[in-house]
Amino acid sequence: MALALLVVGLVTVFVVAGLRQDDKARTRERAALLTSLRARETVMEQALVATNDEREALRQLALGDMTSLHRRFGVKLNDGFGFEFVYISDAKGRIIYSSERGEQNQLRAYSWIRPAIERALADGQKAALSGVVATEDAAGLMVARPFEEKVEGLDVAQPLVAITVDVIDPEFLRMVGAPASLEEVELIHRPQHGGRHVGVFIPNLYDGSEAELVWRGAHPGSRMLWGLMPAAVVLASLLAVLFLVLMVRARRLASDLVASEAKARELAARDYLTGLLNRGAFIEALDAAIARRRDGETLALLFVDLDDFKAINDGAGHVAGDDLLRAFARRTEEALGEGSVVARFGGDEFVAVVHCRDEGDLDRTVERLFAALAPPVQLERGGELSLSACVGAARLPQDAATGAELMRLADVALYQAKADGTGLYRLFEPGFDAARVERRRIELELAAALDKGEITLVYQPQVDVESERIVGFEALARWDHPTQGRLLPGAFLAVAEASRLMGRFDAYVLRMALLEARALPGVTLSVNMSALNLRQGAIYNMVAAALAETGFDPALLEIEITESAILDAQSEGQEALQKLRDMGVRLALDDFGTGHASLVHVRRFPITKIKIDKSFIFNMGVDRDASAIVEYVVRLGRSLGITLTAEGVETREQLRFLRAFGAQQAQGYLFAPPLPLVAAVAMLERQNAADAGATPDGASASR
Known part of the structure; x- marks a missing residue:
């Protein structure tokens, strides 16, 4: 009985997965097709901007120099970019310049484009308008962009509107479908709502209705389902047998897992090289210390960065660098004493949280740290290296109210210490150079941006x-x-x-x-x-x-x-x-x-x-x-x-x-x-x- 249920369950999983795969494929296809269509609109708008010098166009219109305007504007958009129809209308929708397939003063196609322009002008359209215009007999991708410039002496309603149309034909549909490998893309002027469409509805600027782009969709999930079904049945049978075996072994392993879980949590919270807490464990410890803080008690967070560690690592080798990091970790814990929490954030960056009564107490704590770092470090392979560091500190509640803000301000103080030299300590001050704080913010955000x-x-x-x-x-x-x-x-x-x-x-x-x-x-x-x-x-x-x-x-x-x-x-x-x-x-x-x-x-x-x-x-x-x-x-x-x-x-x-x-x-x-x-x-x-x-x-x- 259990085996039968397992097989039925696996078959159900495969069927659901196949249907979801088909749905995901349709979603990806719709998104890709819309992206391709928007990209074509962007190209058209950029071409319109690039070819339409508004001041020159207004000057030529005022002079009646339609030949120059046609050569510079209409011919370029037709020959250079492949846009069949180019018009300039006034603010009331009257055409004052036209070019259809490179021929000047032609208005054969404007009848099915005019409603979209007139509707946009009636709605007070101020920005560029783009979209599909579709009728029973013709369709095109239109971009209309109002002139930003105006000129006196031109006897038409301003601002003028520059319009270009790219005819939607089989080649156009093949081009917009190509990035997603879509086949048999069609534009339906009056879609029949209802049923299961492999398509996407888009606004029709002709009359405010909807047109639909449809295509022959892929069905990867269904193909996968039929291909994997025999193997799935066999696999389900094997899994049932394996499940019975594992149930027996699981009882014996349960006690071992419970015993090792605590050890695993401890290892996950530690830096493998120094044995200190890692970043995640330290943040939890900091939040806990803030929660336990009593009124009148000060928590100080120290950011510590070793001086010239990269040069030491490159010059003396990684083994010597590891010796240096372990010695630093040991000396820091000893210097800060019981009650402090020390962690390694990565590389040569360390952080610690300590309790202190006042600023003088914090200064003495940092002095103990510098004194502990002063003696040379004896390397395991022989020789010795000097050790120094810069320290930046911030306090809660004097400087910050939250753990995240405390860490940020201590990092700013460290940035100031390193900017001033080596082996230095700086306690955060609101008067630190705002530009440096801003640079640090940009640096951190840029690092995150790359990630x-x-x-x-x-x-x-x-x-x-x-x-x-x-x-x-x-x-x-x-x-x-x-x-x-x-x-x-x-x-x-x-x-x-x-x-x-x-x-x-x-x-x-x-x-x-x-x-x-x-x-x-x-x-x-x-x-x-x-x-x-x-x-x-x-x-x-x-x-x-x-x-x-x-x-x-x-x-x-x-x-x-x-x-x-x-x-x-x-x-x-x-x-x-x-x-x-x-x-x-x-x-x-x-x-x-x-x-x-x-x-x-x-x-x-x-x-x-x-x-x-x-x-x-x-x-x-x-x-x-x-x-x-x-x-x-x-x-x-x-x-x-x-x-x-x-x-x-x-x-x-x-x-x-x-x-x-x-x-x-x-x-x-x-x-x-x-x-x-x-x-x-x-x-x-x-x-x-x-x-x-x-x-x-x-x-x-x-x-």
């Missing part, structure tokens, strides 16, 4: 100056802070470089970029590396390890290092750069012109590219000296066989200067802002599709 994956990447294209074809992308880091939103590197990189996080940050960004760039084939990937990793000579090992892990082609990787870092590089850094170049990795000198480097100095390093700082590019055509400097750098760089890339290109005039000077590459908002990966992939795919010989007519040819 949680809050650091993301965007990609800005680098183009050939003559053809304007994409030849590479620069990966740029962004911090998606949980409370402050998206932060640019200027808000946190200085803190990372001043702490121990820079190496970890660079390795994280490099690995992520190499993994994501596999979606950007055939072009170079530029990644910035800090001066710190170059000075320490760690850059080669970091890059080599990332390439080995990801399998990325070294010939397509370009490491960007600032001008000052290159010139300050010692022999270890120069050797690391040469080893990277020998591996095939390209090396770019970033922000050239902001320091004191000259191309003569650059010849001493295996540099393959120079990136001219955007400050010079911005002033070209305005400042004669800036133009002359750029021309000189480009021509001399070409004579040395070095590729020249201009950063911060924003206007066609700047691009004409660069072409005249002979620069090879350019990067800036004229071509595209830093893009999410999906938008960068779409941009490159459009270029590759054009290279493959796609025809110019029809929606499919333009993608």
Whole structure:
């Protein structure tokens, strides 16, 4: 009877698991399809922003120069991005410019788009509007963006609205379904509610109803269920037999488990090397000490960090370092005495909580600790090492009201002690440098951000100056802070470089970029590396390890290092750069012109590219000296066989200067802002599709 119940139970588990797997697959497919559709909307909105110079458009409308407007706006969106319909309407929905499939003054398709625009204007839409417009005969993905600029003398209701539509046809549906490998994607204008749909409902801007995207869904759970059912029956039988055997043995083992449980809890709470409490056990002990504290009693928390421990560990070896840590733990417990709690938080960081009557009592406790650490440590393998440490302290209730706040303030005090020197003690004071407290906060939050994956990447294209074809992308880091939103590197990189996080940050960004760039084939990937990793000579090992892990082609990787870092590089850094170049990795000198480097100095390093700082590019055509400097750098760089890339290109005039000077590459908002990966992939795919010989007519040819 029990065996039958077990078999039935296992079959039920498999059936439920299969159905849940099918549901999860449908959920993933819906999310992936919506994400792909939103990504297409983002690309369309960015294209609308990039091609619509509002002031110039208003000027051309005021002059009646519709030919120039058509060439600069409608033709670019149709030929360059594949958007079939482009319109500009006034604030009342009247069309003042139209382009359908590249032909000016056409309004054949506007009849099924007009209701969506008129409804948005009637609702007082102020921001960009995007979504699906679907009728029985036609459908499209529409983005409408109100002008921010206005102009006097234009006899139409303002603000104007720029509109573009990407026709939803089989090729469009195949493209949005491709990221999730969805097949037979269809758009249903009037979905029949009810029944079991493998699809997702989306708003229809045409009349405020709903349209539905449906597809042939996968059923991994059902396939798995039928494939595993015979084996599951056999397995259930075996498990039943095993269960009977285990029941017999369990009775004999129960007493042994009870006896070992206490020992396991004790071991789990201890640091294996020093025998002190570990972090988790200490926090529990601190909370208990706070709960037992009597009125008028002071608890002090000490954060202790060994001075120059990394140098000792690297120079004398890990065995000597372990001897030092064990000696420190033993002496600290003896110095602080009975009633104190000492723990190792990891590495060379220790923490203790002690009871004290007043500040003088705390000072005497720290003096005992320093006295205990003063004698040299005798190493097991012979020899001796000196031992010193910095101590930061905070008190409860004088400085903090909770255990978490007490630990934070003691850490701030330790940060101050280490900033002031070695072998020092600091008691927390509210007047400590607020900037240092802020830097510490950023450092801790940045470390947590790396653990949680809050650091993301965007990609800005680098183009050939003559053809304007994409030849590479620069990966740029962004911090998606949980409370402050998206932060640019200027808000946190200085803190990372001043702490121990820079190496970890660079390795994280490099690995992520190499993994994501596999979606950007055939072009170079530029990644910035800090001066710190170059000075320490760690850059080669970091890059080599990332390439080995990801399998990325070294010939397509370009490491960007600032001008000052290159010139300050010692022999270890120069050797690391040469080893990277020998591996095939390209090396770019970033922000050239902001320091004191000259191309003569650059010849001493295996540099393959120079990136001219955007400050010079911005002033070209305005400042004669800036133009002359750029021309000189480009021509001399070409004579040395070095590729020249201009950063911060924003206007066609700047691009004409660069072409005249002979620069090879350019990067800036004229071509595209830093893009999410999906938008960068779409941009490159459009270029590759054009290279493959796609025809110019029809929606499919333009993608």
